[in-house]
Amino acid sequence: MNASPRRPGFAYLLLAVGGWLGAHRFYLGSYVGGAGQLALLSFGLSGQRGARFGLLLLLPWLLFDIYWVYRRTRHAGPQGAQRSARAPTRDYDPAGLAEADQLQAQFVAAAEAHDWPKAVAIGEQIVATARGVFQGPHQNLAMSLCMLGQACYQLKAFDKAKAAIEESLAIGRKVGMPDEDMDIARKALAVTLAGIAQRNASGAASDQAAVLMNLLEDRETRCHEALAHGDLQRAEKLGAEAVAASRELCGGPGKAVVRQLAAYAELCRRLQWNDKAEASAHEALAMxxxxxxxxxxRRGPTNTLALLHAAAGRADEAEALYKKTIAMAVAEAKGGSSDSVVRAFNNLxxxxxxxxQEAKAELCYARALVHLDKMSExxxxxxxxxxxxxxxxFGGLRMARRDFDGxxxxxERSLxxxxxxxRGISTAAANAHNDLGLIAQDEGDLRQALMHFQRTLLxxxxxxxxxxKNIAGAQRNVDDVSMVLAAVARAARMEPST
Structure with a gap:
């Protein structure tokens, strides 16, 4: 049996993943044996009589080939001796290679699904398996480390990515990895170093900080989505997790903690968990x-405390805090106009x-309207x-005084x-249509009133x-106006002509 100058590790890999096709025999130069295995596979899959017997013959042949590959690559004449003198041979575990191949398929599936935590976990298993199989520097180990590094980069674990890719390049240089594979690793390292620079600029200085920042960003995004869908309970849970992540990230007082505490206090206020909201707002202000x-x-948590005092009937405390928020908002806008200024005047x-105190309310709403006009201009x-x-x-305040023209x-501007x-689909639009309907009804324009009430109901x-309750009230308004219009129509038809 003549020795083959082929790599034994790759031969075992071909046996593990393509042995049924005779790939390992073709690779090692045993073309007759490879053709025989391929013929047995084709016959076994043909469905003809006795086809299963062909597969039964092929299975023990492949088991024997584990030993045959060893003999073919290790114990052969002068060429084998010459190759052994050039580089030490290693006995690779074909089961380990098969396991690495299965893990690689799982890694690719996780990466395609953008499930990077799972991809990193699988990548670490692949590297550990490759270290056990190759027992030293090897191209497969280098590429496995590169894969792990790229998955860590996607997870924003930049330091871990850098270490893996740098080790990949070191192994690649030692074993003479092809230039195209080395270029892949070099590009991955360059991107990772850019990510580290960006991460450091944002205030995170370690892998743990990067993971926590990623977790915090995820919780904030999901909390905003829950708020958009009106799911306050789920938003509160995510907000609490964001506060915990920010505390761990900062390791003490920090801007991220302040931001999350202020947002969490407002969430608790909306859920009417007033004690928890007040505690979070006070902690934010202290920090x-x-x-x-x-x-x-200060403006956000101060406004939350003002709302809490107002809801509890502590008007004096609320008024003082609202005035503080107005001063803060105006100072932040540098004397100009902004949503914060409009909100502060609206709340007061x-x-x-x-x-x-209608006169004071009228003055504050008028001030808010002035700032809204400036923003529009x-x-x-x-x-x-x-x-x-x-x-x-503001319209409700004027309606209460029966100032319909005001x-x-x-x-109409609100609509x-x-x-x-x-596109006019909101609760604010529903309220505006309802009040316009009431104005039209009071002025005797029943058709206009019916139109607004129907829009309110919808x-x-x-x-x-x-x-x-809101739907029932809107339906009642529609029914009442419809009945009056029907009665007027009947009366018009019954009136004798002149």
């Missing part, structure tokens, strides 16, 4: 003072309206929902804003299908 941050950081105006879109609610609140343009932002059914 802001400890870090020496400016008033732009609403507090005055609820406490019966500067083509600043801003928060459409905030603007619509502020206009509705209220109507506010509601125009909602039409631009969400929007309530779309936007708040579980608010049965």
């Amino acid at each position: 802001i003072g400890e870090l020496g941050l400016d008033d732009g950081w 105006a609403f507090l005055y309206a609820e406490s019966g 500067a083509n600043v879109q801003g928060d459409a929902e905030l603007h619509a609610h502020m206009l509705n609140n 209220a109507r343009p506010l509601y 125009a804003i909602q039409q631009r932002s969400c 929007l309530n059914q779309i936007c708040t299908p579980d608010h049965f």
Whole structure:
């Protein structure tokens, strides 16, 4: 039996993944044997009589070939001796190679699904298997390390990615890995180093910090999605996880913790978990003072505390805090106009309206409207929902005084804003249509009133299908106006002609 100058490790790999086709025999120069194995496989899969017997013959032949490959590559004449003198031979475990091949298929599937935590875990198993199989530097081990490094990069574990890719390049240089594979590893390292620089610029200095930042970003994104769908319970859970991740990331007081505490306090307030909301807002303010941050950081938790005081009937405390938020918002806008300024005036105006101080409420709403006009003149879109609610609140104040001429343009402007932002499908639009319907009904324009009430009913059914009271009220308004119109029509038909 003549020795083959082929690599034994690759021969075992071919036996593990393509032995049924005789791939290992073709590779080692045994063309007759390879053709025989391929013929047995073809006959076994043909479905002819006795075909299974061909497969039964092929299986023990492949088992024997484990020993045959060893003999073919290790114990052969002068060429084998010469090759042994050139480089030490290694006895690779074919079972280990088969396991590595299966793991690689799982790695590819995880990467295609963008499941990078799973891909990294599988990549680590592949590297561990390759180390056990090859017992030293090898091209397959180098490429496995490169794969692991690229998966770690996608997971933003940059330091781990850098270590894996650098080891891949070191092994590649030692074993003479092909230039195209070395280029892949070099490009992966360059991208990883750029990621490390970007990560360091953002304030994270380690793999653990990078993973925590990734976790924090994920929780924030999912929390915003839950809020967009109105799922406050799920948003609160994700918000609590974001607070915990930010604490671990900063290891103490930090801007990320302040930001998450302020957001969590507002979530708890909306859920009416007032004690938890107040505690989180106070902790955020204390941490802001400890870090020496400016008033732009104080405005959010201060506004939350003001809302909590207002809800608890502590009007004086709420008023003082609202005035602070106005001063902070104006200072942050550098004397100009912004959503924060509009929101601050709107909140204080609403507090005055609820406490019966209508003159003060009118003044605050007017100030908010001035800032909204300035934003419109500067083509600043801003928060459409905030603007619509502020206009509705101002219109409600004027309606309470039966100032219909002053209220109507506010509601119409609110509807125009909602039409631009969400095609008029919102609770703010429903409220505006309802109040315009009431104005039209009071003025005797029943057809116009019916149109607005029907729109209110439809929007309530779309936007708040579980608010049965609102839907029932809108339906009642539609029915009442419809009955009056029907009665008027009947009376017109019964009146004798002249």
